Amino acid sequence: MSRSGRFAAWWPGGADPEEGHEPDARFTFANERTFLAWSRTALALVVAGLGIVQLLPPFPGVPFGRHLVGVPLIVLGAVLAIVAYGEWVRNQRALRRGDPLPRSVMPWILAATIAGMAIVSAIVLLISALR
Amino acid sequence: MTSPEASESGAGDPEESDPGLARERTRLSWTRTAISFAALGGVVLKENVITGLVILAVAPVIWRLGRLSVSGSPPDQLPIVSAARIRVITVSIVGVSLLSLLVAVLGPSVPGALHR
Numbered sequence: 001m002s003r004s005g006r007f008a009a010w011w012p013g014g015a016d017p018e019e020g021h022e023p024d025a026r027f028t029f030a031n032e033r034t035f036l037a038w039s040r041t042a043l044a045l046v047v048a049g050l051g052i053v054q055l056l057p058p059f060p061g062v063p064f065g066r067h068l069v070g071v072p073l074i075v076l077g078a079v080l081a082i083v084a085y086g087e088w089v090r091n092q093r094a095l096r097r098g099d100p101l102p103r104s105v106m107p108w109i110l111a112a113t114i115a116g117m118a119i120v121s122a123i124v125l126l127i128s129a130l131r
Numbered sequence: 132m133t134s135p136e137a138s139e140s141g142a143g144d145p146e147e148s149d150p151g152l153a154r155e156r157t158r159l160s161w162t163r164t165a166i167s168f169a170a171l172g173g174v175v176l177k178e179n180v181i182t183g184l185v186i187l188a189v190a191p192v193i194w195r196l197g198r199l200s201v202s203g204s205p206p207d208q209l210p211i212v213s214a215a216r217i218r219v220i221t222v223s224i225v226g227v228s229l230l231s232l233l234v235a236v237l238g239p240s241v242p243g244a245l246h247r
Contacts, residue, residue, distance in 0.1 A: 043167040054235065078224065084221070
């Protein structure tokens with residue numbers, strides 16, 4: 001491999017023509033579609049976060065309640081896009097080498113963050129209802 | 132994932148007899164992604180016209196990238212062409228997220244807009 005270290009993990013080394021062999025184009029396309037699906041999920045999170053901050057009525061008694069719920073969703077959108085790129089690179093490299101596909105961390109990130117946001121939302125709503 | 136042996140047998144899966152379906156599905160996936168950008172641009176447009184227009188302008192670019200045929204590329208260039216497109220999407224989403232964050236934090240909110 002011509003590139004090494006941490007940088008290589010984020011560079012499309014899977015596209016390094018000298019490494020491995022060209023995978024079946026259908027697998028390349030499938031990998032690309034998976035990335036695009038995660039991209040749309042990221043965009044949906046950004047839209048949701050923006051909608052919460054800009055359109056919802058303020059929570060009584062919780063001055064920054066809308067920002068507390070909406071801003072992390074927007075940040076998660078950006079994080080998902082970056083991690084999805086890293087996963088696409090790793091998958092493409094594994095396809096070239098004929099290795100087993102690496103385990104994805106994306107569902108874990110998404111599930112953990114959504115669960116966290118659900119708890120935060122419930123707390124904000126409870127505080128607002130008790131006021 | 133289909134094993135190489137199964138790919139060569141070509142039995143059962145319609146995609147085995149017509150690999151172009153994978154390309155078509157991928158192209159449609161790009162179109163859906165472009166529509167998602169347009170939807171986000173529409174939401175931001177209500178709050179900040181210039182930012183909304185910038186995000187809306189990304190949508191046709193994404194759509195055009197999806198139409199780029201990689202079929203004519205030499206086999207060893209297929210992933211490279213693909214990687215460039217993937218990077219454009221990633222950079223676009225990160226940029227759009229930052230713009231949305233600015234609009235969300237600094238922009239004037241419309242409290243209770245959903246109730247009107």
